[in-house]
Amino acid sequence: xxxxxxxxxxxxxxxxxxTASPLMNIYIKNEPINYCSxxxxxxxxxxxxxxxTLATLKKECESLKKKLEEDRGxxxxxxxxxxxxxxxxxxxxxxxxxxxxxxxxxxxxxMDWCKDKRRLVSSSQDGKVIVWDGxxxxxxxxxxxxxxxxxxxxxxxxxxxxxxxGLDNKCSVIPLSLDSNENCAAKKKTVAMxxxxxxxxxxxxxxxxxxxxxxxxxxxxxxxxSGQLLQSFHGHTSDILSLDLxxxxxxxxxxxGGCDKKANVWDMRSGQNIQSFECHESDINCxxxxxxxxxxxxxxxxxxxxxxxxxxxxxxxVFQKDSxxxxxxxxxxxxxxxxxxxxxxxxxxxxxxxxxxxxISMMFGHENRVSRVRLSPDGTALCSASWDNTLRVxxxxxxxxx
Amino acid sequence: xxxxxxxxxxxVAMQDPDMGMKMRNQRLLITVIPHAMTGHDxxxxxxxxxxxxxxxxxxxxxxxxxxxxxxxxxxPRSIVLHPDxxxxxxxxxxxxxxxxxxxxxxxxAIYLAKKNIRKQGELMEYEKERYSVLHKRINHTWDFVVMQxxxxxxxxxxxxxxxxxxxECQEQAYWxxxxxxxxxxxxxxxxxxxxCVALCLCLQIETCRRALGRNRVKSSIxxxxxxxxxxxxxxxxxIMQGCLPSNxxxxxxxxxxxxxxxxxxTPTRLRVECWSFSFMELLxxxxxxxxxMTYLEKEFSGENLCFWQACEDIRHGESSKIAEKxxxxxxNFLAPGAARWVNIDSKTMDKTLEGIKRPHRFVMDDxxxxxxxxxxxxxxxxxxxxxxxxxxxxxxxxxxxTKKSVFPFMRRQRHSSPSPAQAAAQATEEDGRGKGAGPAxxxxxx
Numbered sequence: 001x002x003x004x005x006x007x008x009x010x011x012x013x014x015x016x017x018x019t020a021s022p023l024m025n026i027y028i029k030n031e032p033i034n035y036c037s038x039x040x041x042x043x044x045x046x047x048x049x050x051x052x053t054l055a056t057l058k059k060e061c062e063s064l065k066k067k068l069e070e071d072r073g074x075x076x077x078x079x080x081x082x083x084x085x086x087x088x089x090x091x092x093x094x095x096x097x098x099x100x101x102x103x104x105x106x107x108x109x110x111m112d113w114c115k116d117k118r119r120l121v122s123s124s125q126d127g128k129v130i131v132w133d134g135x136x137x138x139x140x141x142x143x144x145x146x147x148x149x150x151x152x153x154x155x156x157x158x159x160x161x162x163x164x165x166g167l168d169n170k171c172s173v174i175p176l177s178l179d180s181n182e183n184c185a186a187k188k189k190t191v192a193m194x195x196x197x198x199x200x201x202x203x204x205x206x207x208x209x210x211x212x213x214x215x216x217x218x219x220x221x222x223x224x225x226s227g228q229l230l231q232s233f234h235g236h237t238s239d240i241l242s243l244d245l246x247x248x249x250x251x252x253x254x255x256x257g258g259c260d261k262k263a264n265v266w267d268m269r270s271g272q273n274i275q276s277f278e279c280h281e282s283d284i285n286c287x288x289x290x291x292x293x294x295x296x297x298x299x300x301x302x303x304x305x306x307x308x309x310x311x312x313x314x315x316x317x318v319f320q321k322d323s324x325x326x327x328x329x330x331x332x333x334x335x336x337x338x339x340x341x342x343x344x345x346x347x348x349x350x351x352x353x354x355x356x357x358x359x360i361s362m363m364f365g366h367e368n369r370v371s372r373v374r375l376s377p378d379g380t381a382l383c384s385a386s387w388d389n390t391l392r393v394x395x396x397x398x399x400x401x402x
Numbered sequence: 403x404x405x406x407x408x409x410x411x412x413x414v415a416m417q418d419p420d421m422g423m424k425m426r427n428q429r430l431l432i433t434v435i436p437h438a439m440t441g442h443d444x445x446x447x448x449x450x451x452x453x454x455x456x457x458x459x460x461x462x463x464x465x466x467x468x469x470x471x472x473x474x475x476x477x478p479r480s481i482v483l484h485p486d487x488x489x490x491x492x493x494x495x496x497x498x499x500x501x502x503x504x505x506x507x508x509x510x511a512i513y514l515a516k517k518n519i520r521k522q523g524e525l526m527e528y529e530k531e532r533y534s535v536l537h538k539r540i541n542h543t544w545d546f547v548v549m550q551x552x553x554x555x556x557x558x559x560x561x562x563x564x565x566x567x568x569x570e571c572q573e574q575a576y577w578x579x580x581x582x583x584x585x586x587x588x589x590x591x592x593x594x595x596x597x598c599v600a601l602c603l604c605l606q607i608e609t610c611r612r613a614l615g616r617n618r619v620k621s622s623i624x625x626x627x628x629x630x631x632x633x634x635x636x637x638x639x640x641i642m643q644g645c646l647p648s649n650x651x652x653x654x655x656x657x658x659x660x661x662x663x664x665x666x667x668t669p670t671r672l673r674v675e676c677w678s679f680s681f682m683e684l685l686x687x688x689x690x691x692x693x694x695m696t697y698l699e700k701e702f703s704g705e706n707l708c709f710w711q712a713c714e715d716i717r718h719g720e721s722s723k724i725a726e727k728x729x730x731x732x733x734n735f736l737a738p739g740a741a742r743w744v745n746i747d748s749k750t751m752d753k754t755l756e757g758i759k760r761p762h763r764f765v766m767d768d769x770x771x772x773x774x775x776x777x778x779x780x781x782x783x784x785x786x787x788x789x790x791x792x793x794x795x796x797x798x799x800x801x802x803x804t805k806k807s808v809f810p811f812m813r814r815q816r817h818s819s820p821s822p823a824q825a826a827a828q829a830t831e832e833d834g835r836g837k838g839a840g841p842a843x844x845x846x847x848x
Contacts (some may be wrong), residue, residue: 057603057604057607058603060607061603061606061607061610064607064610064611064614065610067614068610068613068614071614071618072618075618075619075620075621076621077620077621077622078621078622078625079621079625080625080628083622083625083626083628083629084625084629086629087629087632087633090642093641096652098651098652099651114822115822116819116822117659118650118659118819119821119822133818133819133821135650135651135656135816135818135819136816136817136818137816138818140821158822159821159822159823160822160823161823175823176821176823177823178821178823178824204718205714205717205718206718206719208718208719208720208721209718223720223721225720225721225722226721226722228721230721230763234605235605235606235609237602264609269764269767272612273605273609274612275613275616276609276610276613290628291631291635292627292628292631294624294627294628295628309621309624309625311618311619311623311624311627312618312619312620312621312624312625313613313616313618314621316621316624316625334639334641334642335635335638335639335640335641336631336632336634336635336636336638336639336641336642337628337631337632337635338632338636338639338642339641339642354628354632355628355629355632378640378645378659378662379638379639379640379641380640380645380649380650380651380658381649381651393651395649395651395652396641397640397641397644397649398641398642398643
């Protein structure tokens with residue numbers, strides 16, 4: 001049970017009786033209401049009287065879920081690995097670390113590439129956010145955040161700003177200044193405000209809007225310029241740990257994964273939860289869309305990664321092995337979607353064949369957990385961030401007979 | 403929890419040796435209690451310190467009392483602030499709810515036991531009920547509870563009467579707040595938890611119902627789609643097929659990036675091929691979009707792409723500019739006799755015009771979608787068959803693979819590139835206008 005999903009404390013006139021008092025803000029069917037404690041109690045008791053007990057609600061929920069699973073199974077006429085039998089096997093992979101980015105003094109928790117394919121931003125438990133030119137290893141900007149554990153960071157599409165957030169419960173946007181005398185962090189602008197830690201953030205198609213997800217179980221869309229909340233998304237019953245924006249034509253959806261073992265797909269415009277998948281056996285640490293936008297992958301503490309097809313509306317592959325017992329914390333696809341890179345808590349990165357469901361290769365090199373793997377925008381390299389305080393830029397090549 | 407922080411600030415201010423409240427000894431029957439203040443003093447101080455009116459001071463004072471930061475010496479059962487001679491005292495920080503939350507069952511049991519032992523019949527009805535409930539629940543530690551209670555009573559007997567009374571009042575006030583008699587606070591929290599859980603279930607039910615109604619695609623079709631996608635993009639995937647002339651991360655040569663920069667005189671073959679994979683790929687690429695625009699203008703349907711771009715700009719731009727942008731779009735594309743009028747079906751047009759009266763970010767969505775699919779189904783396939791595209795494809799570059807260096811251990815110098823932030827700043831300076839001419843999310847050349 002999340003501690004602050006629907007509850008925040010403000011002061012003002014009660015929506016029901018009008019008296020100024022400390023208010024509780026909750027959401028009924030996506031509508032925010034602000035009641036004083038007395039009116040809240042009255043409303044809750046009315047709910048109780050209607051005979052709609054928790055027990056009946058639970059029962060209805062269970063039966064609907066069962067029916068949903070049956071429906072999903074009806075159109076399941078073939079499995080992914082069967083379809084992939086005719087596809088050629090991926091050859092051996094040559095994997096080499098090409099850059100090691102040293103500079104953080106504590107665990108690196110997150111990273112993101114710039115659209116220019118060589119710059120990247122990283123954030124760390126040491127409270128610092130660093131913008132690197134990965135190619136030259138040059139640190140271009142270094143910013144100190146007021147709290148440690150900066151758990152999320154993102155590069156703006158224009159390359160002119162970065163966003164970051166963490167234990168401060170806020171997500172801030174920092175314009176990247178080129179004046180070496182100017183302190184970037186001074187121009188920091190708070191955009192997102194949650195009631196618990198920020199676990200993930202991303203810009204949408206422009207610098208003007210920011211999506212954030214939080215330990216308070218909600219995600220939200222913000223207008224960067226004004227800091228205004230444009231839309232909030234409710235439905236997770238526990239911390240949300242990751243989000244990803246869909247690369248689709250109409251660009252209107254995103255997926256989140258959290259501690260309630262659910263992966264939910266949301267419509268940004270209406271705020272509705274349009275699809276939900278509950279297949280993992282433990283916390284989902286990361287979600288990432290397949291390059292076409294028709295599917296997504298998830299990484300979980302249950303030591304598996306899973307592949308979900310959005311058009312078929314079901315889980316179509318599970319990437320697991322008896323020898324893999326540590327949780328997976330991060331995933332990303334190669335450009336063609338054929339390979340899946342997954343970082344694990346046993347310090348390794350496994351490379352999976354998405355179509356055949358088999359593991360192709362294992363990467364060693366980090367001296368602690370891998371917290372994030374991300375393919376560069378043109379697919380030329382993979383960056384991995386780790387709790388060993390470093391980031392690595394890795395080139396991977398398939399020695400493949402075409 | 404900001405509430406606690408703020409209140410604690412007030413309390414600290416109240417206890418400031420210079421500017422805080424004037425404390426005096428209060429007479430309580432025959433005992434003198436030091437370091438106390440009257441309700442009247444509290445109100446007066448709050449009014450002066452924060453320049454507020456009496457009503458607000460009463461409210462604030464009441465909050466401090468309700469949350470346990472001050473407690474009354476007389477009538478310890480009441481948690482209402484009396485602005486008269488009623489004496490109050492500051493609760494010791496040990497008992498502040500912010501530091502002690504949540505109060506444990508064991509502590510409460512000990513407190514009730516003490517009360518029971520000290521004076522038979524001193525427990526109130528609700529306290530008696532709870533006492534017996536606790537007795538059942540933590541029966542295995544009951545000996546410990548009774549022993550603790552006796553010990554604490556014995557220790558307190560050795561204190562001065564004044565101290566003892568103060569301590570008893572402190573404790574009583576603390577428990578009044580943390581284990582209130584059946585009243586709004588208790589019911590309120592229960593109701594709140596219930597509401598949260600019920601809400602979660604309701605949302606899940608709603609999601610399930612919606613999911614049951616959705617159209618699904620047969621697995622064989624979906625999965626075949628993944629196979630096709632991987633095949634189609636295999637040549638474009640540097641991991642699967644390498645990249646030409648070389649992967650910059652391996653060779654330290656940035657030629658690959660230079661050749662694939664946003665605007666180049668001649669694009670690479672792979673890039674132009676990609677435009678034929680999907681309409682989205684064509685539009686995503688700035689060069690592709692420019693080429694497509696050239697084609698559309700030849701066909702006198704360039705306004706469609708302009709309209710689409712303008713709608714994207716509304717959707718992804720600043721909130722503050724939405725109204726003016728919508729107005730512009732209406733004037734240029736939708737108004738009767740507009741210079742670049744777009745052909746939308748009447749139903750969509752009516753809906754859009756209605757929506758424009760109250761412009762918001764998504765007001766153009768339906769119209770934009772209509773034009774998008776129009777271009778996708780009609781103009782795009784024809785573009786791919788056109789001479790314009792075919793010529794582009796023919797003259798596109800296939801870079802030569804860089805031969806491995808004769809001296810492989812001699813590393814090339816890694817050149818830096820202008821930061822996108824720098825390029826944008828320069829552009830702003832040069833033009834005197836902001837970047838905004840192009841579609842949202844434009845980035846500069848590497």
